[in-house]
Amino acid sequence: xxxxxxxxxxxxxxxxxxxxxxxxxxxxxxxxxxxxxxxxxxxxxxxxxxxxxxxxxxxxxxxxxxxxxxxxxxxxxxxxxxxxxxxxxxxxxxxxxxxxxxxxxxxxxxxxxxxxxxxxxxxxxxxxxxxxxxxxxxxxxxxxxxxxxxxxxxxxxxxxxxxxxxxxxxxxxxxxxxxxxxxxxxxxxxxxxxxxxxxxxxxxxxxxxxxxxxxxxxxxxxxxxxxxxxxxxxxxxxxxxxxxxxxxxxxxxxxxxxxxxxxxxxxxxxxxxxxxxxxxxxxxxxxxxxxxxxxxxxxxxxxxxxxxxxxxxxxxxxxxxxxxxxxxxxxxxxxxxxxxxxxxxxxxxxxxxxxxxxxxxxxxxxxxxxxxxxxxxxxxxxxxxxxxxxxxxxxxxxxxxxxxxxxxxxxxxxxxxxxxxxxxxxxxxxxxxxxxxxxxxxx
Ligand SMILES: [Zn+2]
Numbered sequence: 001x002x003x004x005x006x007x008x009x010x011x012x013x014x015x016x017x018x019x020x021x022x023x024x025x026x027x028x029x030x031x032x033x034x035x036x037x038x039x040x041x042x043x044x045x046x047x048x049x050x051x052x053x054x055x056x057x058x059x060x061x062x063x064x065x066x067x068x069x070x071x072x073x074x075x076x077x078x079x080x081x082x083x084x085x086x087x088x089x090x091x092x093x094x095x096x097x098x099x100x101x102x103x104x105x106x107x108x109x110x111x112x113x114x115x116x117x118x119x120x121x122x123x124x125x126x127x128x129x130x131x132x133x134x135x136x137x138x139x140x141x142x143x144x145x146x147x148x149x150x151x152x153x154x155x156x157x158x159x160x161x162x163x164x165x166x167x168x169x170x171x172x173x174x175x176x177x178x179x180x181x182x183x184x185x186x187x188x189x190x191x192x193x194x195x196x197x198x199x200x201x202x203x204x205x206x207x208x209x210x211x212x213x214x215x216x217x218x219x220x221x222x223x224x225x226x227x228x229x230x231x232x233x234x235x236x237x238x239x240x241x242x243x244x245x246x247x248x249x250x251x252x253x254x255x256x257x258x259x260x261x262x263x264x265x266x267x268x269x270x271x272x273x274x275x276x277x278x279x280x281x282x283x284x285x286x287x288x289x290x291x292x293x294x295x296x297x298x299x300x301x302x303x304x305x306x307x308x309x310x311x312x313x314x315x316x317x318x319x320x321x322x323x324x325x326x327x328x329x330x331x332x333x334x335x336x337x338x339x340x341x342x343x344x345x346x347x348x349x350x351x352x353x354x355x356x357x358x359x360x361x362x363x364x365x366x367x368x369x370x371x372x373x374x375x376x377x378x379x380x381x382x383x384x385x386x387x388x389x390x391x392x393x394x395x396x397x398x399x400x401x402x403x404x405x406x407x408x409x410x411x412x413x414x415x416x417x418x419x420x421x422x423x424x425x426x427x428x429x430x431x432x433x434x435x436x437x438x439x440x441x442x443x
Pocket of ligand 1: 155156233234280281
């Protein structure tokens with residue numbers, strides 16, 4: 001089947017394309033971006049993207065699905081459904097399920113469940129250590145053969161430098177990037193929010209920014225020692241940004257991602273003890289948020305990742321000290337990223353690079369993150385002018401833990417195409433897929 005996405009504005013940083021063109025896809029692959037003036041073929045299905053941005057499909061490097069083990073919070077299918085509703089064509093599933101994804105059997109199970117759902121691509125991330133216990137390296141090679149795209153013990157930091165060194169050396173042999181949740185546990189034990197003025201006012205135990213800085217600096221040093229690639233998950237501190245900036249200047253294989261809540265909110269949001277403001281790393285003070293904006297602006301930050309972390313309402317309604325860390329994020333990330341565009345922090349091309357081009361490169365996802373010839377036909381169609389209000393009641397996720405319910409946003413993903421199939425269409429944009437043959441529409 002041939003499909004023409006016509007009259008859109010194509011933004012593909014991987015090819016340096018930033019212009020109004022038509023895009024032709026066939027059998028799940030990109031045929032080509034048509035040259036200006038090139039006549040589109042006849043007898044194709046036809047999507048009208050007038051006034052919309054056509055981008056390579058967005059790739060989330062950091063999603064927590066809860067299957068296997070806690071399907072009441074999220075299944076692979078419900079998470080994939082939330083993903084495509086938020087504009088993500090690919091999500092990378094963190095291994096902290098029950099059982100942990102530290103074996104080919106769990107890896108294959110995740111892939112099979114995702115194929116059954118037929119929504120987003122779901123690429124598993126394998127555990128770094130067996131059971132993510134931090135003591136014995138997992139069988140990375142076997143998992144890689146079964147389909148993992150990276151390794152991580154996310155949720156927990158890699159506890160010591162010796163283990164991190166061995167993990168980076170071992171992962172390097174399989175061409176796998178190590179993703180680290182950077183936090184020195186000896187500095188954060190018992191902490192529930194950022195350590196600073198607000199933790200004092202609220203009487204909550206704080207986690208100092210230094211706990212993240214120490215681990216990020218450690219990982220940069222070890223990247224130099226081992227030559228292995230490290231990807232810093234959810235950076236949230238000025239010190240982390242500065243260390244990564246220096247590491248990149250030195251040419252070290254270090255990359256990083258930021259989650260929308262960390263650049264959008266500060267620790268002041270914890271004021272009402274709303275557990276939807278409890279996450280790890282915690283919401284930081286304004287100075288750290290400023291540093292994230294600088295990192296987004298100057299390219300130190302490579303990727304936007306959701307850190308989607310669904311939890312059941314019964315758990316999140318516990319008192320602040322006892323509630324679990326994390327919020328959902330798949331359906332709000334793109335709207336919050338557009339906020340950066342409106343504020344002039346980044347431009348549209350950089351938004352696409354942060355959400356698609358760079359994530360594909362960091363995990364080595366072949367033929368994704370671009371609309372080049374023969375790339376997978378994973379496409380995110382965006383309307384930068386769409387005004388909407390996030391209603392958690394309409395969320396596709398099984399969980400409701402978000403601080404962004406009721407937030408007004410401008411800019412949204414309005415259609416999501418995976419492998420050439422339209423898997424999500426914003427209900428207000430049905431006109432764009434009143435697919436008709438080119439011949440009929442031309443008359
Ligand atoms: Zn994490």
